[in-house]
Amino acid sequence: MEISIEDHKLPYETHSLYDVKFFGDKIRTLVTHTPSFVNTWIAETQQKLLRNNHPAHHPLIVGLDIEWRPNFGRRFDNPVATLQLTAGNDCLIFQLLHCPTGIPQSLCAFLSNTTYTFVGVGIENDAKKLMDDHGLRVGNAVDLRGLAAEKLGDLKWKNSGIKGLAREVLGKGVEKPKRITLSRWDNVWLTAAQVQYACLDAFLSWKIGDSLLAA
Template sequence: MAISIEDHHLPYETHNLYDVKFFEDRIHTLVTHTSSFVNTWIAETQQKLLQNNNQAHRPLIVGLDVEWRPNRFRQIENPVATIQLSAGNACLIFQLLHCPTGIPQSLYDFLSDMTYTFVGVGIEGDVRKLTEDYELSVGNAVDLRGLAAEKLGDFKWNKSGIKTLAREVLGKDIEKPKRITLSRWDNAWLTPAQVQYACLDAFLSCKIGESLVAA
């Protein structure tokens, strides 16, 4: 199977680990609502990014995506439930809606650091919602649709979704089932299907961004 997920079933209330397999890639995925694990993931990711890019002088690219419970009524705007970050073959799914101690300072600092380029499809809307809901600001955000239009020389990519970009840029097909898209992202415990979905959105954003920048 080209896409699958392995649940490590850790016996903790604070976090769990998964391995999401996407064709030849294995994405090590941490799901947590606990600040200390976010701190550690960010510190380790920053170190790996610097090591991997130190000699190549390439932009430090991080895939970013968010999920929230679908809004059933116009007058009710549900807050962001999870933020997903992906760099290399590591992914963080932080359930900020359920964080008992508030958003860690490390996440504020990481997202606002102009050293990193955060990429995603429709990322402007995600960034705006993070700011409105949690006062999180992203210093350097790039929409993959505009980047694809620029690099591929066709403005049709300005309206593309991540499925189309993954097929065009990476040569990989992915499904995005509506039952997962519209699921309860505000639940305290995410299902493996939700974890796989959320992980791949951030991971593919990162890989598409890396490919387009190098083009």
């Protein structure tokens, strides 16, 4: 199967671990609401950066996406429930709403680091919602739509979505089922389908951004 997910079925309440497979890639996906696991994920990601000797002009590219409980009606504005970050084949899904002790400082510093490049479709809106809902600032956000329009030489990509960009840049298709898009992202326990969906949004953002920035 070209896209699949495997649950490691860890016996803990603090975190879960999955392998999401997307064609030839296997993305190690950590789902947690616990700050210590966020701290570890960020530290490991930064260590890989040092080992891999990324070029100074783009030392780290991170795919970023968020999810929240759907707003059914104008009076509703539900806060960001999950933050997804992907660097390479490692994904973090942080359940912000269920964090018991407040957002870790390591995450604040990571997101606000202007030497890192955070990429996503409509990322400016995501960054604004993160700031409005949780006080998290994204220091260097790059919208994949504008980047694709520039690198591919066609303004039509300014109105594209992640599915269209994945087909054009990566030559691979992905589905975004409405039943998952509009599901309860504020639940304490996410389903495997939600984890796969959330992981792929961030992973594809990273992979597309990495490809376009290298062009």
